[in-house]
Amino acid sequence: MSDATRAPEPSTGPDGGAGAADSVGGAVHRDGKPSQPGEQSAPAMDTHPTDDEARIQGVVVQTRADVGDKSEERIADVLRQRFDDIGLDLGDDRIRALAAEVAAG
Numbered sequence: 445m446s447d448a449t450r451a452p453e454p455s456t457g458p459d460g461g462a463g464a465a466d467s468v469g470g471a472v473h474r475d476g477k478p479s480q481p482g483e484q485s486a487p488a489m490d491t492h493p494t495d496d497e498a499r500i501q502g503v504v505v506q507t508r509a510d511v512g513d514k515s516e517e518r519i520a521d522v523l524r525q526r527f528d529d530i531g532l533d534l535g536d537d538r539i540r541a542l543a544a545e546v547a548a549g
Contacts, residue, residue, distance in 0.1 A: 499532065500532065500534070500542070503527060503530070504542055504545065504546060506526075507519060507522050507526065507546055508546045508549075510522070511546075512547070512549065516543045516547045517543075519543040519546045520539050520540055520542075520543035523542055524539055527539070
């Protein structure tokens, strides 16, 4: 690799600011440095709590898009797996009702 293709070294200037090597796509990387007050340091989605019914409906919508044209039994199997993946324990009656809803379109 030539020197022209390597990222520049961090700035050592008197301003102490971020150099070009500290930035990727406009975002400044502060590896090993603590977050500043008001700085977003986690994904935004993690900051919004979601209730179980909203999560259930999200799984139903995604399952309809993925396997809505399959048999109700296949849809129920997919729903069971997805609810297990997100830690929701729905009874078999509820899963079968949701599978029928997905199959109905």
